[in-house]
Amino acid sequence: MNQQLNRYLLAVEQACSAETLVAATLDLVKISPHLPLNSIEQQAAINCLITLLATNNPGAAGIAVGGLIACKTAAVQPILNNLDEHNYGARAWAVRALAQIGDPRGLAVLQRAIEQDIGPSVRCAAAMGLGRIKLAELSPEEKLETMEICLAGLKLGCADGEWIVRYAAVVGLENFGITSSSSFAQASFLLLQARSQEGIEEVPVVRLRAAQALIAFN
Amino acid sequence: MLRQMDNKISSGEPINEVEALQRLQQQDDPSQRCYAAWWLGRMRSQHPEVIPLLLKALEIKPTATEAAIAVARSAARCLGKLHAKTALASLIQALIHPDHGLREAAARSLGEIGDSKAIKPLMERLLLPGADEPVGNGLHLGEPCEALLEAIGQICITNKFETNQDFQKSLERFQHHNRPVVASAACRALLQINGNSKWAERIVALLKDSQLLVRRAALLDLAACGWRPAAEQIATCQVENSLKLYALRGLLEESPDNPGPVQLGEREKQLLALMDQLL
Numbered sequence: 001m002n003q004q005l006n007r008y009l010l011a012v013e014q015a016c017s018a019e020t021l022v023a024a025t026l027d028l029v030k031i032s033p034h035l036p037l038n039s040i041e042q043q044a045a046i047n048c049l050i051t052l053l054a055t056n057n058p059g060a061a062g063i064a065v066g067g068l069i070a071c072k073t074a075a076v077q078p079i080l081n082n083l084d085e086h087n088y089g090a091r092a093w094a095v096r097a098l099a100q101i102g103d104p105r106g107l108a109v110l111q112r113a114i115e116q117d118i119g120p121s122v123r124c125a126a127a128m129g130l131g132r133i134k135l136a137e138l139s140p141e142e143k144l145e146t147m148e149i150c151l152a153g154l155k156l157g158c159a160d161g162e163w164i165v166r167y168a169a170v171v172g173l174e175n176f177g178i179t180s181s182s183s184f185a186q187a188s189f190l191l192l193q194a195r196s197q198e199g200i201e202e203v204p205v206v207r208l209r210a211a212q213a214l215i216a217f218n
Numbered sequence: 219m220l221r222q223m224d225n226k227i228s229s230g231e232p233i234n235e236v237e238a239l240q241r242l243q244q245q246d247d248p249s250q251r252c253y254a255a256w257w258l259g260r261m262r263s264q265h266p267e268v269i270p271l272l273l274k275a276l277e278i279k280p281t282a283t284e285a286a287i288a289v290a291r292s293a294a295r296c297l298g299k300l301h302a303k304t305a306l307a308s309l310i311q312a313l314i315h316p317d318h319g320l321r322e323a324a325a326r327s328l329g330e331i332g333d334s335k336a337i338k339p340l341m342e343r344l345l346l347p348g349a350d351e352p353v354g355n356g357l358h359l360g361e362p363c364e365a366l367l368e369a370i371g372q373i374c375i376t377n378k379f380e381t382n383q384d385f386q387k388s389l390e391r392f393q394h395h396n397r398p399v400v401a402s403a404a405c406r407a408l409l410q411i412n413g414n415s416k417w418a419e420r421i422v423a424l425l426k427d428s429q430l431l432v433r434r435a436a437l438l439d440l441a442a443c444g445w446r447p448a449a450e451q452i453a454t455c456q457v458e459n460s461l462k463l464y465a466l467r468g469l470l471e472e473s474p475d476n477p478g479p480v481q482l483g484e485r486e487k488q489l490l491a492l493m494d495q496l497l
Contacts, residue, residue, distance in 0.1 A: 121460045128497040164463055168497045204480050205467045209490055212482055 002041050005031060009048055018057055025052055025060040029067030038074055046075050050082045054090035061093050068097040076103040083109065092122045099129025104146055107133060114153040120162040127157035127165055131172025135179060147184045150176055158191050163203040170195050170206060174213035189217055233257060235265055242271050248285035251275065252292040259296035269302050276308050280316050290315075291323045298327025306331065310339045322362035329369030332376035340370050345388060350395060364403040364435075367392060371407025372442070375474075381411055393417075398424055399435040406439035413474060418445045425455045433457050441468025446475065446485065453492045466493045 008028045015021035028045060035042035045067075052064035068075040079097055084090045095113045098106030106129070113126035130153040135143050154176060157169025170192060177188030195201045195210035233241075238261075241247075241254035255275065258268050275293035278286050294312055297305040309331070312324035321343070328336040343349065349361035367389065374381060389411075392404035402421050409417035424436035425448075434457055440448045446469045452462055470480050470489050480486060 121458075124460075124497055163467075164460065167463075167493070171494050171497060203467075205470050205490075205493075208470065208480055208482060208486065209493075212487070212490060215482075 002035070005035065005041055005045060009044065012048055012052065018059065021052075021055070021057055022059045022063065025049075025063045025067075029063055029070070032067045033070035033072075042071065042074060043078065046071055046078045047082075049075075050078055050094075053093040054084060054087050056089070061089070065093050065097045065100075069100040072101055073103050076101060076105050080105060080109070088119075092117070092119055092125075095122050095129075096125040099125040099132070102129065102132040102134045104133055104135070104138060104142070107146060107149060111149055111153050114156050120160075120165055123157065123160060123162070123165045124168040127154060127160075127168035127172045129172070130154050130157070131169075131175035143181075147176075147180050150180075151184055151187055154188070155191060158195055163206055166195065166201070166203070167206050167209055170210045170213055174216055177213075177217060185217075189214070192217070235261070235263055238263070239265060239267055239271070242268075242275070248289050251289045255289070255292040255296040259299035262300065269297070269300065269304060272297050272300075272302070273305060273308050276305070276312060278315070287317045287320055291317075291320050294320060294323035294327050298323075298330035301331055303331060303333065306333050306335060310336060313339055313343055318358045318362060322365045325362055325365040325369045329365075329372035332373050334373055334377045334379050337370060337373055337379065340366050340373075341385075341388065344370070350392065350400065359397070359400070363392065363395070363400045364397075367400070367403035367407045368439075368442070371403075371410040374407070375410040379411075386411060393420065398427060398429075398432045402432070402436050402439050406443055409443045409445065415447070418443065418448065421445075422448050422451055425451050430457065434461060437461060437465045438468075441465035442472065444469050444472030444474055446473055446489070449489055449492055453496065459496045463493055463496050466496075 008024065008031065011024035012021065012028060015024050028048060032042065032045040032049065035045055049064040049067045053061050055061060068079065075097065079094050083094055095109060095117070098109050110126045110129045113122050114130065117123050117126065130150045133146060133150055135146060138146060154169050154172050157165050157172065160166050160169070173188045173192050177185045177192070180188070192210045192213050196207050196214060198207065201207045201210065235258070238254045238257045241250040242258065244250065255272060272293040275289050276297070278290045282290070290312070294309060297309060305327070309324045309328050313321055313328075315321060315324075325340060325343075328340060343361050344363060344366045346361060350359050350363050352358070353360050370389070373379065386408060389404050389407050393401055393408070395401045395404065402424050405417040405420045408414070409421070418440070421436050421439050424432055427433050427436070433455055437452055437455060437457055438461075440452060441464065449466060449469055452465050452469070455462065466489055470486060473480070
């Protein structure tokens with residue numbers, strides 16, 4: 001196995017302070033995306049990054065999420081295999097990573113997060129992620145089903161009690177409206193139009209972002 | 219009845235306005251009164267009975283029990299959230315209560331209400347001898363200086379209040395305070411009052427402080443001023459993304475450059491792009 005990788009994995013394992021753990025995580029994140037795709041080495045690095053999500057060190061966890069996102073689709077299945085029902089923090093980070101990667105396999109996790117996660121920042125990540133699911137490689141049936149789930153989630157996000165989730169849903173809808181087929185684009189347009197209106201949306205910055213998204217539509 | 223309430227809270231069930239009013243009105247359980255006041259403020263309740271009940275909770279003697287003080291603090295905060303103009307006199311009165319926490323809550327709420335009649339009493343507390351020196355176990359200063367400074371700045375900007383040199387000199391005294399959050403609050407008030415970028419630069423420098431609490435305070439101070447030149451530094455500051463998003467929202471909505479509803483110009487697009495990256 002790659003000597004450098006071994007050293008980095010060991011450094012993470014043996015880190016004895018918050019600072020050394022952050023430094024070791026940074027090293028690991030730097031090489032992870034450049035390891036041979038789907039190799040044992042990359043899987044080992046990804047698994048190590050996933051365990052870092054569950055450590056009680058937000059600095060290291062935030063950096064590890066960045067590493068997982070950089071590994072793109074290679075990180076998706078390991079993240080899904082390791083979802084920890086009992087560790088809220090780790091789950092929240094996993095939602096963020098899946099939202100950024102945009103792989104359709106992460107859809108169910110994002111859907112559940114927007115529907116029932118108690119953390120606004122997690123619902124926020126999910127809303128943004130629902131607008132970024134990559135549809136290109138799906139069959140027509142899968143595509144339709146995925147778009148329905150995305151739209152339903154984004155609609156929920158638009159009605160969320162927290163402005164930041166509504167903001168993220170607007171950003172998600174902008175993306176979703178551009179990449180999805182016509183009837184979904186039309187539905188996105190209507191949701192955005194509602195968010196841009198003062199009588200419906202009370203927060204100026206959300207209305208402003210919705211207005212910007214509407215310009216992108218036209 | 220009380221047991222039922224406890225069950226509801228522990229299971230996180232939402233309460234409604236009527237129930238919150240009942241909880242605020244009852245005298246048996248102070249913690250329920252605190253919770254009710256918090257809830258009514260968060261929900262921006264418009265119910266006509268709310269403010270009279272809160273004012274009653276705020277009227278406490280200097281010798282009141284800890285529990286009564288806790289209710290009064292909660293009531294003071296709620297009155298600020300509700301922008302209760304009729305609470306002005308009571309909140310000013312609360313500024314002289316012996317309890318530091320109550321004075322702090324009252325100061326913050328006076329800032330939120332934004333009536334210029336509060337400036338004088340706020341300033342009087344700020345300029346008391348020993349106001350900015352640690353007391354007791356060193357946790358607090360003699361007066362809640364950070365809250366007093368922020369309230370003064372907020373009221374001045376809300377009312378476009380004309381200040382003179384002496385007034386600003388009084389605030390400048392705090393710019394080198396050894397507690398960075400107090401210094402930042404002074405710079406924030408001065409920036410709101412005279413728009414001089416030197417005050418903004420002082421706050422921006424604190425975004426790189428080694429303490430998370432100081433970075434957070436500096437971020438919120440820049441947000442309150444709507445100081446847009448700091449947007450990029452805010453976006454890269456080492457604090458939670460949720461706080462950065464809140465701060466960038468402040469820059470978009472509170473900018474002194476363009477009062478009135480925010481319009482989509484070039485700078486606004488840049489600020490929105492910074493926000494998008496933080497989601």
